[in-house]
Amino acid sequence: xxxxxxxxxxxxxxxxxxxxxxxxxxFWQQFDRELRAKQLAAIVARRPWWTPLSRYAGLVSRFSLPxxxxxxxxxxxxxxxxxxxxxxxxxxxxxxxGVEASLPDATKxxxxxxxxxxVQEDHSKVAMASVGRGVAAVAVYNxxxxxxxxxxxxxxxxxxxxxxxxxxxxxxSSRSIAANLAAAQAAQPEVIRNLLxxxxxxxxxxxxxxxxxxxxxxxxxxxxSERRSRLLGGVxxxxxxxxxxxxxxxxxxxxxxxxxxxxxxxxxxxxxGGDYLSIKVKF
Amino acid sequence: xxxSLVFVLEALRIHGKTLVASPxxxxxxxxxxxxxxxxxxxxxxxxDRLTVKYRNRVYGVVYNLTSNREDAADxxxxxxIKAFQSIQRFQGQSSFFTWIYRIAINSTLSHLRKNRVxxxxxxxxxxxxxPVSRELIAALTDxxxxxxxxxxxxxxxxxxxxxxxxxxxxxxxxxxxxIDGLSHQEIAEVMNCSVGTVRSRLHYAKQLLQAELQPYxx
Numbered sequence: 034x035x036x037x038x039x040x041x042x043x044x045x046x047x048x049x050x051x052x053x054x055x056x057x058x059x060f061w062q063q064f065d066r067e068l069r070a071k072q073l074a075a076i077v078a079r080r081p082w083w084t085p086l087s088r089y090a091g092l093v094s095r096f097s098l099p100x101x102x103x104x105x106x107x108x109x110x111x112x113x114x115x116x117x118x119x120x121x122x123x124x125x126x127x128x129x130x131g132v133e134a135s136l137p138d139a140t141k142x143x144x145x146x147x148x149x150x151x152v153q154e155d156h157s158k159v160a161m162a163s164v165g166r167g168v169a170a171v172a173v174y175n176x177x178x179x180x181x182x183x184x185x186x187x188x189x190x191x192x193x194x195x196x197x198x199x200x201x202x203x204x205x206s207s208r209s210i211a212a213n214l215a216a217a218q219a220a221q222p223e224v225i226r227n228l229l230x231x232x233x234x235x236x237x238x239x240x241x242x243x244x245x246x247x248x249x250x251x252x253x254x255x256x257x258s259e260r261r262s263r264l265l266g267g268v269x270x271x272x273x274x275x276x277x278x279x280x281x282x283x284x285x286x287x288x289x290x291x292x293x294x295x296x297x298x299x300x301x302x303x304x305x306g307g308d309y310l311s312i313k314v315k316f
Numbered sequence: 317x318x319x320s321l322v323f324v325l326e327a328l329r330i331h332g333k334t335l336v337a338s339p340x341x342x343x344x345x346x347x348x349x350x351x352x353x354x355x356x357x358x359x360x361x362x363x364d365r366l367t368v369k370y371r372n373r374v375y376g377v378v379y380n381l382t383s384n385r386e387d388a389a390d391x392x393x394x395x396x397i398k399a400f401q402s403i404q405r406f407q408g409q410s411s412f413f414t415w416i417y418r419i420a421i422n423s424t425l426s427h428l429r430k431n432r433v434x435x436x437x438x439x440x441x442x443x444x445x446x447p448v449s450r451e452l453i454a455a456l457t458d459x460x461x462x463x464x465x466x467x468x469x470x471x472x473x474x475x476x477x478x479x480x481x482x483x484x485x486x487x488x489x490x491x492x493x494x495i496d497g498l499s500h501q502e503i504a505e506v507m508n509c510s511v512g513t514v515r516s517r518l519h520y521a522k523q524l525l526q527a528e529l530q531p532y533x534x
Contacts, residue, residue, distance in 0.1 A: 042533055044526050048494040051380060051475055060389075061371070068367065068393045075397050076360070 348412035374420045380491040381424045383476040395420035417506045478528035486521035
C-alpha cells in the first residue's frame with residue numbers, strides 16, 4: 034500500500050509542492066507600505082537628464098544600420114571637404130603669375146565707399162583668397178592717397194604672399210598670418226604703416242651704431258706689433274711717429290722688406306748714456 | 317468563422333508576438349491595458365490595482381528563483397517601481413502581465429549574477445494543511461503529524477537546494493513552467509527566446525532535478 038503511494042510521487046508533484054510556500058498576510062501589509070514609500074520616492078526623486086532620451090533608444094537601435102551609415106558618410110564628406118580646403122595648390126600655379134591672378138582686382142575693390150566697408154566686403158574675399166590660393170595680403174582703399182600711403186605695407190604683404198607662394202609647401206598658419214595682416218592694415222593703415230616704417234628707420238639707425246662699436250676692436254694692434262714699431266721706428270721713418278695714444282700700425286710687409294744686412298748697415302752707431310740712448314742711422 | 321477570425325486578429329493586435337492566447341488571458345490583458353492607460357493619463361492610484369493583482373505571482377517567481385524571502389520582497393518591489401517609472405513607454409505590444417514578469421525576471425537574473433556565491437536560504441512556511449501538500453506528504457511517509465511537519469521542512473530545503481544547483485536560465489524555466497504554470501509560448505516571450513529553447517532547457521533541468529531528488533521519487 035505504501036509502495037503504491039510512493040510510486041505516484043513524481044518530480045512534477047514535488048515541484049508543485051513548492052507552490053504552497055506562501056508568505057503570511059502580515060507580509061503583504063508590510064510589502065504594500067514599503068512599495069508605497071518607494072513609489073513616492075520615485076515620484077519625488079529627480080530623474081537624470083538622459084531619461085527622456087531613452088525613449089528614442091529603441092528607435093535608434095531599430096535603425097542603427099542606416100543611421101550609422103549616414104553618420105559615417107557625413108564624417109567622410111566633412112573630412113574630404115576639409116582636405117580640399119587645406120590641400121596645397123599644384124606646383125605650376127605657384128609664383129608671381131599665380132599670385133597676381135589670385136589677388137583681388139584693386140579697381141573693382143576701389144569702388145567701395147569707405148575703408149571700413151571695404152574691409153567688411155573684402156574680408157571674405159581676402160579670406161577666401163588666402164584659403165584657396167595661399168595669398169591674402171591685399172589692402173583695399175578707394176582713396177588714392179591712402180592707397181599710396183599704404184603702398185609699402187601692401188608691398189610687404191605682397192612680398193609676404195610671394196614668399197609664401199614661392200615655397201612649395203604652405204602652412205595654414207602662414208595663410209592665417211597673411212590674412213590677419215591684410216585685415217589689420219585694411220582696418221588701421223596708419224598704425225600699421227607707422228609701425229613698419231618705424232621698424233625700418235630703427236633698423237637704419239641701429240646698423241651704424243653697431244658698426245661704430247665694432248671698429249675699435251678691429252683697429253686694435255696686437256702687442257707684438259707695438260714692440261716692432263718701437264724698435265724699428267728709427268730705421269723706418271714711417272714707423273717713427275709711433276705714439277702710445279695712437280699706435281701706428283706696422284705691417285708685416287715693411288718688416289719683411291727690411292733685410293738683416295741692411296738693418297746692420299744702416300745702424301752705424303749705437304751709444305747709450307746714463308739717461309739717453311742714441312742711434313745713428315745712414316741713409 | 318468570422319468571429320474566430322476577428323478573435324485571432326484581436327489577439328495579434330493586443331499581444332503583438334503572442335500568437336496563441338486564451339480568451340481569459342485576452343480579457344485580462346484588455347483590463348490591464350485600460351488600467352495602464354489611466355495610469356499613463358495621470359491616475360497614479362490606479363497602479364495599485366495592478367500591484368495587488370500581480371504581486372503574489374511576481375513574488376512567487378522571484379522567491380523560487382532566489383530562495384530568499386527578503387531578496388524576493390525587495391526585487392518584487394523594485395520590479396513594480398520600474399514598471400511604474402516606465403509606464404509611459406508601455407505601448408501594449410505585450411500584455412502587462414508579460415511585461416511585469418519580464419522586468420521582474422531580468423532584475424532577478426541581474427541580482428543573481430551579482431551574488432552567485434550567496435547560498436543563504438530564508439524560506440517561507442509551507443502550508444501543510446493545503447490538500448496537495450497533505451497528499452504528497454502522506455504519500456511519502458506514514459508518520460505522525462509532528463513528524464510530517466519536520467519531513468515537510470526537510471523536503472522544502474531539499475527542493476530549494478536542488479533548484480539552486482540549476483543554472484539561472486534552467487531554474488527560471490522550471491519555475492515559470494512547473495510552479496507558476498506559464499505555457500511554453502509565454503515563457504519564451506518572457507525570457508525573449510524561442511519555444512524550442514524553452515523546451516530544451518526544461519527537459520535538461522528536469523533531468524538534473526530528478527537526479528538530485530531521486531530519494532524522494534519512486
